Amino acid sequence: xxxxxxxxxxxxxxxxxxxxxxxxxxxxxxxxxxxxxxxxxxxxxxxxxxxxxxxxxxxxxxxxxxxxxxxxxxxxxxxxxxxxxxxxxxxxxxxxxxxxxxxxxxxxxxxxxxxxxxxxxxxxxxxxxxxxxxxxxxxxxxxxxxxxxxxxxxxxxxxxxxxxxxxxxxxxxxxxxxxxxxxxxxxxxxxxxxxxxxxxxxxxxxxxxxxxxxxxxxxxxxxxxxxxxxxxxxxxx
Amino acid sequence: xxxxxxxxxxxxxxxxxxxxxxxxxxxxxxxxxxxxxxxxxxxxxxxxxxxxxxxxxxxxxxxxxxxxxxxxxxxxxxxxxxxxxxxxxxxxxxxxxxxxxxxxxxxxxxxxxxxxxxxxxxxxxxxxxxxxxxxxxxxxxxxxxxxxxxxxxxxxxxxxxxxxxxxxxxxxxxxxxxxxxxxxxxxxxxxxxxxxxxxxxxxxxxxxxxxxxxxxxxxxxxxxxxxxxxxxxxxxxxxxxxxxxxxxxxxxxxxxxxxxxxxxxxxxxxxxxxxxxxxxxxxxxxxxxxxxxxxxxxxxxxxxxxxxxxxxxxxxxxxxxxxxxxxxxxxxxxxxxxxxxxxxxxxxxxxxxxxxxxxxxxxxxxxxxxxxxxxxxxxxxxxxxxxxxxxxxxxxxxxxxxxxxxxxxxxxxxxxxxxxxxxxxxxxxxxxxxxxxxxxxxxxxxxxxxxxxxxxxxxxxxxxxxxxxxxxxxxxxxxxxxxxxxxxxxxxxxxxxxxxxxxxxxxxxxxxxxxxxxxxxxxxxxxxxxxxxxxxxxxxxxxxxxxxxxxxxxxxxxxxxxxxxxxxxxxxxxxxxxxx
Ligand code: SF4
Numbered sequence: 086x087x088x089x090x091x092x093x094x095x096x097x098x099x100x101x102x103x104x105x106x107x108x109x110x111x112x113x114x115x116x117x118x119x120x121x122x123x124x125x126x127x128x129x130x131x132x133x134x135x136x137x138x139x140x141x142x143x144x145x146x147x148x149x150x151x152x153x154x155x156x157x158x159x160x161x162x163x164x165x166x167x168x169x170x171x172x173x174x175x176x177x178x179x180x181x182x183x184x185x186x187x188x189x190x191x192x193x194x195x196x197x198x199x200x201x202x203x204x205x206x207x208x209x210x211x212x213x214x215x216x217x218x219x220x221x222x223x224x225x226x227x228x229x230x231x232x233x234x235x236x237x238x239x240x241x242x243x244x245x246x247x248x249x250x251x252x253x254x255x256x257x258x259x260x261x262x263x264x265x266x267x268x269x270x271x272x273x274x275x276x277x278x279x280x281x282x283x284x285x286x287x288x289x290x291x292x293x294x295x296x297x298x299x300x301x302x303x304x305x306x307x308x309x310x311x312x313x314x315x316x317x318x319x320x321x322x
Numbered sequence: 323x324x325x326x327x328x329x330x331x332x333x334x335x336x337x338x339x340x341x342x343x344x345x346x347x348x349x350x351x352x353x354x355x356x357x358x359x360x361x362x363x364x365x366x367x368x369x370x371x372x373x374x375x376x377x378x379x380x381x382x383x384x385x386x387x388x389x390x391x392x393x394x395x396x397x398x399x400x401x402x403x404x405x406x407x408x409x410x411x412x413x414x415x416x417x418x419x420x421x422x423x424x425x426x427x428x429x430x431x432x433x434x435x436x437x438x439x440x441x442x443x444x445x446x447x448x449x450x451x452x453x454x455x456x457x458x459x460x461x462x463x464x465x466x467x468x469x470x471x472x473x474x475x476x477x478x479x480x481x482x483x484x485x486x487x488x489x490x491x492x493x494x495x496x497x498x499x500x501x502x503x504x505x506x507x508x509x510x511x512x513x514x515x516x517x518x519x520x521x522x523x524x525x526x527x528x529x530x531x532x533x534x535x536x537x538x539x540x541x542x543x544x545x546x547x548x549x550x551x552x553x554x555x556x557x558x559x560x561x562x563x564x565x566x567x568x569x570x571x572x573x574x575x576x577x578x579x580x581x582x583x584x585x586x587x588x589x590x591x592x593x594x595x596x597x598x599x600x601x602x603x604x605x606x607x608x609x610x611x612x613x614x615x616x617x618x619x620x621x622x623x624x625x626x627x628x629x630x631x632x633x634x635x636x637x638x639x640x641x642x643x644x645x646x647x648x649x650x651x652x653x654x655x656x657x658x659x660x661x662x663x664x665x666x667x668x669x670x671x672x673x674x675x676x677x678x679x680x681x682x683x684x685x686x687x688x689x690x691x692x693x694x695x696x697x698x699x700x701x702x703x704x705x706x707x708x709x710x711x712x713x714x715x716x717x718x719x720x721x722x723x724x725x726x727x728x729x730x731x732x733x734x735x736x737x738x739x740x741x742x743x744x745x746x747x748x749x750x751x752x753x754x755x756x757x758x759x760x761x762x763x764x765x766x767x768x769x770x771x772x773x774x775x776x777x778x779x780x781x782x783x784x785x786x787x788x789x790x791x792x793x794x795x796x797x798x799x800x801x802x803x804x805x806x807x808x809x810x811x812x813x814x815x816x817x818x819x820x821x822x823x824x825x826x827x828x829x830x831x832x833x834x835x836x837x838x839x840x841x842x843x844x845x846x847x848x849x850x851x852x853x854x855x856x857x858x859x860x861x862x863x864x865x866x867x868x869x870x871x872x873x874x875x876x877x878x879x880x881x882x883x884x885x886x887x888x889x890x891x892x893x894x895x896x897x898x899x900x901x902x
Contacts (some may be wrong), residue, residue, distance in 0.1 A: 135526065137533045138556055138898055139580035142624070143661055146650075149643035164528040181475040182533060182554045184497040185526055213575070215482050215557030216490050217717055235661055 133169030138176030445595030447726030532897035567827025587666035593837035629891025670796030673889030726869030729844020828858025
């Protein structure tokens with residue numbers, strides 16, 4: 086029992102659950118169901134690697150023996166969306182790939198989280214071009230942005246640990262409900278044009294523009310440019 | 323800046339025959355010494371005839387088609403633009419396996435209705451290259467069996483590599499756009515239609531290692547028809563490079579074949595250096611060779627490791643990655659990045675290697691050797707591995723040549739061509755190494771050739787380390803490379819050079835150039851068209867796995883699905899360089 090006690094005090098705020106000794110000397114555990122579920126969720130993330138490009142090679146490094154992501158409870162890499170709850174988008178997503186990404190996201194069961202690994206997935210990276218999605222938040226809601234080209238394995242692991250922390254505290258669920266949700270960003274702050282894309286019908290559970298934190302000028306300018314590109318998509322002749 | 327010593331046309335053995343046969347219709351161009359021989363067609367109608375002659379005449383025997391480059395000369399300056407005012411140009415890059423010789427055949431096409439007959443009947447390898455030229459440049463190939471978009475999606479409008487196409491113009495792709503494949507068109511309907519079914523392998527499938535798609539028609543477990551599709555990672559590298567300076571393109575090249583990133587960068591830098599006539603110092607050359615070979619080992623490790631995972635042997639993957647991690651450490655010490663190194667510079671390297679480079683490299687040998695021996699011990703004599711890989715995915719030597727194979731896959735089919743041996747560069751000719759060749763042409767041969775190549779790579783590294791010269795790692799031609807910081811801060815001239823290189827980039831005289839190196843998967847070629855400015859006017863990569871994947875649908879036909887998976891892994895298709 087002391088093992089559980091130690092573990093619980095480590096993973097959750099000390100106020101929530103507790104181990105108490107009953108009258109007859111028997112130990113029993115009091116906790117809120119939510120906390121227990123969140124704890125379980127956070128430590129058994131099943132990643133679905135949506136690896137498309139160079140970042141996927143780095144993702145392979147993260148799961149193989151040297152870095153060994155399984156130390157953080159996210160080892161069971163599954164290629165079936167039905168069996169996974171954390172999608173790691175590693176690599177550039179092109180316009181041709183976009184419908185597939187969305188479809189696979191839709192096929193995953195709730196609760197699910199999306200980690201955007203690398204600047205290509207976050208913003209399109211240095212591919213500002215005719216066939217590249219300028220950030221996967223055009224099509225799916227993103228929980229963690231990990232910057233880098235490719236991110237170092239440490240950076241990706243930090244992103245996942247941050248995600249676990251948020252799942253444990255229940256922040257993510259609460260914010261999603263209240264639409265006050267701000268994604269996690271790891272590493273150098275990538276310029277991310279969030280609001281423009283979150284309006285898209287393809288990402289219904291993203292907050293609207295007004296609820297988003299104000300962005301820096303440069304970010305807005307950048308976003309404007311991207312919005313122009315998007316507008317062009319409409320007038321296909 | 324450029325060393326324009328023209329190659330004497332007398333060295334072209336086929337020149338007299340060509341002249342007699344075609345007279346004024348085809349002209350042999352004077353080229354810089356390091357470029358490949360060139361024939362320009364003055365009469366477009368002789369295209370097929372000349373092409374057939376080049377393939378069949380024993381004095382020419384250009385049996386391997388390497389690349390097809392399409393160029394839009396809309397904004398090109400006078401020396402590039404043909405006198406008749408043609409807007410488009412096609413470069414057919416050929417190689418003769420018998421005579422070890424490259425050739426470029428140029429044909430000019432008008433602005434209105436650019437069309438030429440297809441070369442599919444002469445070199446089957448050209449099939450996908452022509453589709454790409456149609457997709458991105460809008461050149462029509464008469465008689466092509468399957469002329470449709472390849473890299474972009476079906477919702478795309480226009481031809482992206484034309485000069486009047488805005489680089490940022492995107493088009494929405496819907497799911498319906500992806501469903502259209504012409505599988506029905508390429509197969510005769512099987513007799514009892516109810517027995518077959520169509521299955522999608524990819525583009526997001528664990529066995530495709532990236533973003534490839536193969537649509538299969540299955541009769542039970544047997545593949546009766548297959549159609550490969552690519553473009554799911556088309557990141558517009560070639561269009562992007564047109565708006566960046568020659569040095570700014572280097573980071574993009576790392577992301578072509580991301581399993582062996584440095585080879586791409588070195589190959590590109592070498593192409594530009596040769597075009598400029600810049601010679602890099604011996605130390606830079608030696609370091610390039612050493613790191614290229616380490617990258618080759620990494621590339622083969624990924625190929626073998628991931629493929630064996632598909633065959634059910636997971637352990638090797640961890641072994642292979644252990645060796646990779648060790649090499650990553652060295653690369654990181656050299657350039658600061660693990661994967662995307664940007665270590666090459668036009669004119670040398672971005673920085674010198676760390677002082678303990680020699681010991682560090684040598685300390686990797688036992689690690690790599692152990693992992694190689696372990697994999698060898700687990701797999702090479704393993705009954706299951708033999709059952710899965712022997713006799714599956716067979717490619718004969720004739721087919722390998724017809725389909726444009728090079729590199730380990732070509733060598734596994736008995737095509738003994740290695741750019742390092744046959745067109746030596748960066749001092750490979752002074753090194754003693756063997757090129758493993760097998761004749762079975764099956765998956766096991768591809769596996770074994772790669773295993774042996776890694777051992778040869780270690781041999782090369784060992785020799786090169788022993789005679790690693792001292793000295794600078796960049797040229798002292800500051801029109802090409804940034805001058806050292808002390809010079810920039812203390813001398814006016816240094817500052818000017820610095821300013822010029824940063825703002826304008828290295829200026830390359832108008833012209834075109836082809837240069838190739840041995841990449842992880844075969845001949846990695848760069849065609850550079852320069853217009854005298856600091857940006858490439860057009861940059862075309864010959865990705866070694868493009869012809870491999872184009873042939874894939876033909877290799878797997880008639881086999882089992884499980885063998886198709888093994889074959890795909892052993893061809894080692896890297897989406898980054900396949901789609902660019
Ligand atoms: S972020 Fe960089 S490393 Fe990752 S996919 Fe994009 S280009 Fe490749």
